[in-house]
Amino acid sequence: MGYILGATGGGVSSMIVGFVGDTITRCHDDGKRDVIILVPNWPTIYQPPEFPTVYKPRSRPAQPQPSRPLFKDKVAGLLIKTAAAVGQAKRKITNAVEVIPWDRFYKQGQDDFMIYEISPTPSIRNNQAAVLAKVVASFYRKPAELRKWGTDTLLTQLPAYRVNFRIVMTPTSVNFYLLLPRDKAGEILRKAEAIYDSGITIAQVQELPKLNAEKTFCTELGYRKHDIFSLDTNASNNYPLPSMLTAVRTLEGDDVAVFDAMLEPSDRMEWLKDAKAAHTLLEKGFIPDNRPATKLLRMIIQGFDKARYEILELTRFTAKQKEALKEWKKEQSAYREAARIRADMTPATKRKQDSDVLKAWLRVAVQSEDKGRAKDAAYTIAGAWKDLSADNELERFDVPAKWTSRYVNAIETRKGFSIRLRPNKVSTEEAGKFFQLPGDTLIQEFPQIQARKVKEVSLPDELQQYDVPGVRIGYVTERGVKRLAQLPLKVMSTEAQKGITQAAINDAICTALFGQGKQGCGKSAGLGTTWAYDMVLAGFTAILIDTADGQVLRDFVNCLPEDYPEEKIHALNFDNKAWAIPTGWEDVYGRSFAGTGGDEELAALEISERITARFVGFINSLSTTGEFSDRMAQYVISAMRAITTRPGWAFLDLELAMVSPAYRKELLSWPEVQAQPDVVRDLLTLQDMAARGAEGQIVNPIMSRLKTLSSTQFLTNLFYQAPKMKVDGKPVLDLRRIMDNPEGGYGHVVVIQASFDAWQEAQATILGFFEDKINFNAFSRIDTDQANRKPVLKWIDEPHKVIKAIEGKLSGTAVEFRKYRVKNLFTGHSIDQMGAAAHALLDGGACISSYKTERESELARFSHTFAPYTNAKDLYAALPDKHVAVNKVRLPSGKDCPAFIADMIAPPKMVKDRSHVWLECAKKYGRPWKEVRDSIQHKRSVYAELDSDWYAKVEDAKEAEKIEKAAARKGGQKTG
Numbered sequence: 001m002g003y004i005l006g007a008t009g010g011g012v013s014s015m016i017v018g019f020v021g022d023t024i025t026r027c028h029d030d031g032k033r034d035v036i037i038l039v040p041n042w043p044t045i046y047q048p049p050e051f052p053t054v055y056k057p058r059s060r061p062a063q064p065q066p067s068r069p070l071f072k073d074k075v076a077g078l079l080i081k082t083a084a085a086v087g088q089a090k091r092k093i094t095n096a097v098e099v100i101p102w103d104r105f106y107k108q109g110q111d112d113f114m115i116y117e118i119s120p121t122p123s124i125r126n127n128q129a130a131v132l133a134k135v136v137a138s139f140y141r142k143p144a145e146l147r148k149w150g151t152d153t154l155l156t157q158l159p160a161y162r163v164n165f166r167i168v169m170t171p172t173s174v175n176f177y178l179l180l181p182r183d184k185a186g187e188i189l190r191k192a193e194a195i196y197d198s199g200i201t202i203a204q205v206q207e208l209p210k211l212n213a214e215k216t217f218c219t220e221l222g223y224r225k226h227d228i229f230s231l232d233t234n235a236s237n238n239y240p241l242p243s244m245l246t247a248v249r250t251l252e253g254d255d256v257a258v259f260d261a262m263l264e265p266s267d268r269m270e271w272l273k274d275a276k277a278a279h280t281l282l283e284k285g286f287i288p289d290n291r292p293a294t295k296l297l298r299m300i301i302q303g304f305d306k307a308r309y310e311i312l313e314l315t316r317f318t319a320k321q322k323e324a325l326k327e328w329k330k331e332q333s334a335y336r337e338a339a340r341i342r343a344d345m346t347p348a349t350k351r352k353q354d355s356d357v358l359k360a361w362l363r364v365a366v367q368s369e370d371k372g373r374a375k376d377a378a379y380t381i382a383g384a385w386k387d388l389s390a391d392n393e394l395e396r397f398d399v400p401a402k403w404t405s406r407y408v409n410a411i412e413t414r415k416g417f418s419i420r421l422r423p424n425k426v427s428t429e430e431a432g433k434f435f436q437l438p439g440d441t442l443i444q445e446f447p448q449i450q451a452r453k454v455k456e457v458s459l460p461d462e463l464q465q466y467d468v469p470g471v472r473i474g475y476v477t478e479r480g481v482k483r484l485a486q487l488p489l490k491v492m493s494t495e496a497q498k499g500i501t502q503a504a505i506n507d508a509i510c511t512a513l514f515g516q517g518k519q520g521c522g523k524s525a526g527l528g529t530t531w532a533y534d535m536v537l538a539g540f541t542a543i544l545i546d547t548a549d550g551q552v553l554r555d556f557v558n559c560l561p562e563d564y565p566e567e568k569i570h571a572l573n574f575d576n577k578a579w580a581i582p583t584g585w586e587d588v589y590g591r592s593f594a595g596t597g598g599d600e601e602l603a604a605l606e607i608s609e610r611i612t613a614r615f616v617g618f619i620n621s622l623s624t625t626g627e628f629s630d631r632m633a634q635y636v637i638s639a640m641r642a643i644t645t646r647p648g649w650a651f652l653d654l655e656l657a658m659v660s661p662a663y664r665k666e667l668l669s670w671p672e673v674q675a676q677p678d679v680v681r682d683l684l685t686l687q688d689m690a691a692r693g694a695e696g697q698i699v700n701p702i703m704s705r706l707k708t709l710s711s712t713q714f715l716t717n718l719f720y721q722a723p724k725m726k727v728d729g730k731p732v733l734d735l736r737r738i739m740d741n742p743e744g745g746y747g748h749v750v751v752i753q754a755s756f757d758a759w760q761e762a763q764a765t766i767l768g769f770f771e772d773k774i775n776f777n778a779f780s781r782i783d784t785d786q787a788n789r790k791p792v793l794k795w796i797d798e799p800h801k802v803i804k805a806i807e808g809k810l811s812g813t814a815v816e817f818r819k820y821r822v823k824n825l826f827t828g829h830s831i832d833q834m835g836a837a838a839h840a841l842l843d844g845g846a847c848i849s850s851y852k853t854e855r856e857s858e859l860a861r862f863s864h865t866f867a868p869y870t871n872a873k874d875l876y877a878a879l880p881d882k883h884v885a886v887n888k889v890r891l892p893s894g895k896d897c898p899a900f901i902a903d904m905i906a907p908p909k910m911v912k913d914r915s916h917v918w919l920e921c922a923k924k925y926g927r928p929w930k931e932v933r934d935s936i937q938h939k940r941s942v943y944a945e946l947d948s949d950w951y952a953k954v955e956d957a958k959e960a961e962k963i964e965k966a967a968a969r970k971g972g973q974k975t976g
Helices: 071-086 129-137 182-195 241-250 268-283 292-314 319-330 333-343 347-352 371-388 401-413 428-435 440-445 502-509 523-537 551-559 600-622 630-643 651-659 661-668 677-692 696-709 713-719 735-740 762-783 803-816 837-843 872-878 915-925 929-975
Strands: 003-008 015-020 023-028 033-038 088-093 096-101 106-108 113-119 147-149 155-157 163-170 173-181 201-205 216-223 256-265 357-367 394-398 424-427 470-478 481-488 513-516 541-546 569-573 749-753 792-797 822-828 847-850 884-888 900-904
Touching: 113 182, 129 182, 129 256, 129 357, 129 428, 163 241, 173 182, 182 201, 201 470, 201 481, 216 371, 216 401, 216 424, 241 256, 241 371, 241 440, 256 371, 256 428, 268 333, 347 424, 347 428, 357 371, 357 401, 357 428, 371 394, 424 428, 470 523, 470 884, 481 502, 481 900, 513 523, 523 541, 523 551, 523 792, 523 822, 523 900, 541 551, 541 735, 541 762, 551 569, 551 749, 551 915, 569 915, 600 762, 630 651, 630 677, 630 696, 651 661, 651 696, 651 929, 661 677, 661 929, 677 696, 696 713, 713 762, 713 929, 735 762, 762 792
Parallel strands: 106 155, 513 822, 513 847, 541 749, 541 792, 569 749, 792 822
Antiparallel strands: 003 015, 015 023, 023 033, 033 088, 088 096, 113 173, 113 201, 147 155, 163 173, 163 256, 216 357, 216 394, 256 357, 357 424, 470 481, 470 900, 847 884, 884 900
8 A cells, every 4th residue: 555645746757755654755746756665674684675666657647646735744654753763764776775864754843942141121011021932922834734745855843932031140140031932033022122112222132141940940831721721911001920030049159040931823723623622611601621620530530420420410400490401500519610710711711712822831940059049939930820820720830850940951951851751832921921121110129130221322424434444433232133233434335425525434533532430440441442442453653651560561562463564663651760762853854844835044043933832832841830931941942942953952952042051152163053033142142141150040940840841760761862863864753754654555653651659750751752752753644635644543532640740632633633643532530530631521512431430420411422322321221241342433424423332342462572672662763761861960060061151251351341341441530
């Protein structure tokens, strides 16, 4: 006897599959046959018999008749059972026998699901949670739809769609998860947002905490009565969630408690049939029950009652007797109980008969070192469901210890395993009670709940242009998906962004940025380092100044790409006092200036004027008693104009110009100085005052400021040594060229370290000078068209340590630097530490990235900036202690960008140790400290000797003048 499994067609040839005993035969139109023989996997020599023919030609039909409907499903079931017993098969095709695995005939489809964490909000709504259950119920597929027939595998059994709502509790956290089929996840998530609150955060996670079966106690929940009876489905409350959350208070240490509700769509027609049968029993006086023993007992009782009632009916002849029998039946105790149940039936139970239902596995597992504590927590969670008792209630069934391992595995792998051997069948209204989320009251009562107190923000398209280089800000969770927020550095290519120019992008990039947050939050390693790293990779120079121990600088240098050219690293370690790095404005030398027309004399005058103005501003910034008086400024400017007419000057030259008559005499001999009559006049005035011993009233206040630069020998070595120049007259450290990066490729990296430990109060002087030096070179870019100025990043970490020395300069550059394409980036604990520069930054429209701060007030001042997060209290509570910040950025389009909370980018990992670069740069840009000290002392001593000669000559001249005057007076007396 043979069975035809099915016919296939539409390809090259049609095919008929037949099954006879232990043989499967496929017949093709061209007469060829494939025969598969199912044999036990015994270690015997198998001799294939003569294969019987499945299909014999007939006279009438050209093709065999197809199988009758649904018969292939029965045959498929037979194949599955046979596969389990046989284990392998041998196939003979064209006289060749081949052993093939059983997955060619049957395999179980993979349960492909995704895990999402739901972070509730205070405004959560639970009254429509049943709608979510209706969505799940709509995923029902008939058994035939779960069977996939193919050629590579004859039959694949697909898994039914299952949805898990899982609550995971630890002593410090309560998290809510949805486990969803991959191809249905989007539909459920969109519905969840509409039902609960559009502000909830739904984030995908890779895995959930694993349970140790040896330390876990498990129990499950099942109906006490028949499935037709419903629980309380009142949508106006969020029971049993409040009672269930109290379990978190019983947990200690590494305890983990899990409540898992797994729902699977059920056949509606089958449920209607079962429900109708149960209600029919109830009408007959029998209370339906799902337990097998009850069903058997009910059949026996029904048989006796039926025989008894038939006998009684046969003995009742008149209508009055029959009516009396009917009343007597109603008085029976079982009938009275059934009647009472029907009379008291709640509307939820009445609706359940016609409702969609779902199979529900309700499981509880608690892991703890203390078995007693694990059981208490499990019973607390299970007992909470008594809050829903109505016509039906959920009772607890403890899992035997020997089954715990299998039970825990079923929870983690989403298997439909139950010690009751059957799931509950719940209505969609009842299932809505499994999808409850905590609102404002519960979030406040249970701080362990990982809630989202602020809404999600949709990222503008301008921050999602990944086909161009950009500065990565962080990952923003939007509708359960993490998206990278990235500020573009180049012109974007998408149609929507084509109108945005490079100038507009540079404006956005070079807007000042302040990053604030408490210590250890990640603002330096995350925000600052990422900005510098991405800028350098895009070909832009980054200047990093660390006021702490320099670790940020060393880490940044070590994380640069493997192929990064080390000659582009300019490591200025002022803490290495063995190699003194000269500090001055020598960058201006060897530079051409617009408007000079190649006139060398005019260019030299331009250099002199610029340095003079820069120096006066810098020296004034060092004073605590106020700026130069007009008279003091007059002589300082004249001295600076004189000494800067030739390259190679240092602050030592200014000191000598103030105190050394011999040096002034030398200056007066220079043709460049003689060409400046006002400078000559002031120098001669100083000479005259020195000859009279009256220069102190002018020189002393000036020298008190200069002493700031020479208060120690090491400080003197920095400021008083001559600049280091190349043979072509250009400085070794050409900061302007470094900023412009004319050769292209990776951007340059300038790292500046001058710690407080090494320099104490002088730290502010050194870093204040470099701030001024950077400004000097930035403003010099005016000789280049704005479109040709490459963006440059200047990042100062912990600026509050030197803010007194730089706040005045920052007030002026906070806005202006954007035009010169220099970005000011500061990272500190609070913007209040920026002193006078804070208002300038905010008034100039500075961008803000705020991690969690020490005080809520430090966020509150930005409430208007951080819209839509205008509630500072909620925003402060929403930010964790580390690695997450709220960001306000400027868009290239000029449109307003809403503030967004992002998981900030982690710092790049170390690539290679470049510690040798620091010493190489010290030797390249500095000089040995003894050489510098001896050079300074030698120059001072030389002019000291010359001054002694000059003063001696002045005294001799005075003495000669006295003698001459005395002789003149004596001669006059004689004449008289």
